[in-house]
Amino acid sequence: MAKKKKVLITGGAGFLGSHLCDRFLKEGYDVIAMDNLITGSLENIEHLFKREDFVFYHHDVSKFVHVPGDLDYILHFASPASPIDYLKMPIQTLKVGSLGTHNLLGLAKAKNARILIASTSEVYGDPLVHPQTEDYWGNVNPVGPRGVYDEAKRFQEAITMAYHTFHGLETRIIRIFNTYGPRMRLDDGRVLPAFISQALRGEDLTCFGDGSQTRSFCYVDDLVEGIYRLLLSDYPHPVNIGNPDEITIKQFGEEIIKLTNANQKLIFKPLPTDDPKQRKPDTTKAREILGWEPKYSRAEGLKPTLEYFKNKVLK
Numbered sequence: 104m105a106k107k108k109k110v111l112i113t114g115g116a117g118f119l120g121s122h123l124c125d126r127f128l129k130e131g132y133d134v135i136a137m138d139n140l141i142t143g144s145l146e147n148i149e150h151l152f153k154r155e156d157f158v159f160y161h162h163d164v165s166k167f168v169h170v171p172g173d174l175d176y177i178l179h180f181a182s183p184a185s186p187i188d189y190l191k192m193p194i195q196t197l198k199v200g201s202l203g204t205h206n207l208l209g210l211a212k213a214k215n216a217r218i219l220i221a222s223t224s225e226v227y228g229d230p231l232v233h234p235q236t237e238d239y240w241g242n243v244n245p246v247g248p249r250g251v252y253d254e255a256k257r258f259q260e261a262i263t264m265a266y267h268t269f270h271g272l273e274t275r276i277i278r279i280f281n282t283y284g285p286r287m288r289l290d291d292g293r294v295l296p297a298f299i300s301q302a303l304r305g306e307d308l309t310c311f312g313d314g315s316q317t318r319s320f321c322y323v324d325d326l327v328e329g330i331y332r333l334l335l336s337d338y339p340h341p342v343n344i345g346n347p348d349e350i351t352i353k354q355f356g357e358e359i360i361k362l363t364n365a366n367q368k369l370i371f372k373p374l375p376t377d378d379p380k381q382r383k384p385d386t387t388k389a390r391e392i393l394g395w396e397p398k399y400s401r402a403e404g405l406k407p408t409l410e411y412f413k414n415k416v417l418k
């Protein structure tokens with residue numbers, strides 16, 4: 104019988120990391136989740152604790168990372184990810200994107216493992232090219248409040264490429280666009296949990312700016328499929344994964360009000376500094392290289408997401 108493959112998932116107790124743990128276990132891998140729980144929660148992975156093919160390490164990956172035995176794949180997803188999280192933890196965000204990534208690249212090299220790093224549409228900053236293609240270099244303010252996240256991720260991409268070209272390491276870079284689904288934290292400040300929890304609590308929905316800025320929301324299962332395909336592909340350059348269905352934040356708020364049968368209205372608050380005005384992935388590469396495209400419409404993805412939030416808010 105072929106030996107089971109082993110994967111290390113950093114940020115494994117977070118929103119995306121925990122879904123990745125589920126997916127890789129389902130595919131028959133041995134899974135190690137590593138997390139320091141600064142924004143994640145053991146609740147996301149407690150259903151896995153009794154399994155023999157799953158292990159959890161409580162560890163900060165910005166410090167030296169040690170994993171005993173062989174390792175086939177590393178998925179580096181550890182990082183504060185929502186604007187309020189990385190604004191609260193600017194130094195930790197910079198460290199996990201830089202020192203953390205360096206540690207994991209070193210581990211990948213020592214173990215002869217393939218590594219995929221979670222980059223972001225934020226590397227495009229407030230984009231001047233629309234939709235965003237992977238060859239666009241971005242419009243980022245390095246010293247603005249979002250710079251701690253954007254520049255950490257840009258450095259992460261640069262050092263990952265350097266390990267690929269200089270050491271011949273097998274690397275993959277995914278640029279993730281706004282993704283949602285069950286296990287997002289209610290209070291992480293991202294627009295979807297904010298709007299849904301406000302609607303369910305009977306509060307008005309806080310729309311920042313005039314709500315004309317756009318985002319494109321991808322359901323988590325679609326993203327996980329894209330990650331899985333990219334990891335197993337032989338493509339070392341960045342690939343966008345996201346749903347190209349673009350919507351203004353104002354329309355999105357109205358959609359949530361309708362969906363939750365809420366009587367609330369939108370109230371308008373100041374737009375945060377450097378908030379990107381428009382965002383939509385060009386997914387040509389994902390389609391051509393990975394044969395990937397999103398399967399879930401917003402209406403389909405919002406259904407299980409709303410159920411999840413109902414259980415949390417009304418508990």
Ligand code: NAD
Nearest residue numbers: 114117118119139140141142143163164181182184279282
């Ligand atoms: P999340 O906050 O739910 O998960 C991040 C996890 O990383 C948490 O469990 C946290 O405790 C852990 N973590 C943070 N710093 C750590 C450290 N130094 N050592 C060990 N663990 C650490 O966020 P998420 O939405 O699941 O995001 C996961 C990854 O995907 C992040 O790298 C993020 O930048 C990237 N990403 C997410 C989105 C999205 O829409 N969700 C979009 C673009 C990129």
Ligand code: UDP
Nearest residue numbers: 186292293294295297309310311316352378
């Ligand atoms: N936003 C909003 N109300 C909120 C939270 C966010 O209008 O309560 C806006 C935010 O200003 C941005 C968009 O929604 O224009 C998406 O924000 P989010 O924090 O979800 O992610 P981003 O794409 O900005 O990283």
